Amino acid sequence: MTALVELGPEQDPAATPKTGGGGLGRYLLVRFLLIFPTVFFLVTVVFFLMRLTGDPISSALADRLTPQQLQERLHQAGYDRPLLVQYGDFLRDTVTGDLGRTATDNRSITELLGTYGAATIELTAYALLVALLVGIPLGRLAARHRDRIPDALLRFGGILAYAMPVFFVGLILKLIFAVWLGWLPVAGRAGTSTQLFLQNRTSVTGIYLIDALRSGDGGAVLDVLSHAVLPSVALGLLVGGVVLRLVRTNLIGTLSAGYVDAARSRGVGETRLANRHATRPALIPIITVLGLQVAGLLGGAVLTETTFEWRGLGYQLAHYLTVRDFVAVQALVMVFAVVVAVTNFIVDVVAAFIDPRVRY
Structure with a gap:
């Protein structure tokens, strides 16, 4: 007698559509062009x-300059030109890679990006690590105790x-662990x-943890890590909650799949089912969602860096928004947009190789 064993989607050749390299190439090309x-x-x-x-010069200096001096400053900055002309110049400079200088403190945007x-x-990487360390184990625990307390x-x-709100979580964490407990x-x-x-x-990357590890100074490493804990947790919990619910939902669906039932009927224990047969397929959709959550992390970084005086691009963006510095805000938002778009493209590439079905 021939035993019938139900195959999982990763084992069944019919479950995975056959596609040539051209299909994958077209998929990746379209995703790249969407950036x-x-x-x-x-x-x-x-x-x-x-x-x-309104323009930043008038808002910052109107009460300290004569009308003639104010008009001269506006003319020098180009803010008195028609709006479409300013927009055309902005697009031209952006395409040529000239991000300009900040309007309020005359700093090079390129230097600003390199400094902060x-x-x-670093903060985004810490927060993503916290989100995964919190979301995946707790999501698996919730799935195993489905519909119970x-x-x-x-x-x-x-x-x-x-x-x-991430700034509220940050303030609570500061109050408890920094002020009350010390x-x-x-x-x-x-x-x-x-x-x-x-x-x-002599050689620094700007990422304090890497620089501290390269220095070999254990005290510096501990100091950097201790400063990173609260902002990383505050920002990481924002995405950790999403990861938790996604892992739970996908794991519950995977545990009820036919190939898992077949393994269960052969006497495979629930722990091994969850660890070996169900977790990997359940994590595939999460890879895509994590790419989308990069935007949430960058948005949350603005509030987190301001709350913890973590002097990164988010901290600088909040400052330049306050003073309405057009040049700085435009450049920083563009950098954030490029990072999010490129990250989503990388996630699409990874997902396409893990699961060919996402190409359709």
């Missing part, structure tokens, strides 16, 4: 919205983590002595 209209649309919207608030970009990258509590916690630093990327030590080294 350009996405960035163009977002930057265009920001350009015109910023002009609705590493801090935002642990599941209900974890689902409620996931909703709460996503719904609570366990962790209240703000900054590192202590003053550590910052000076890392900045005075």
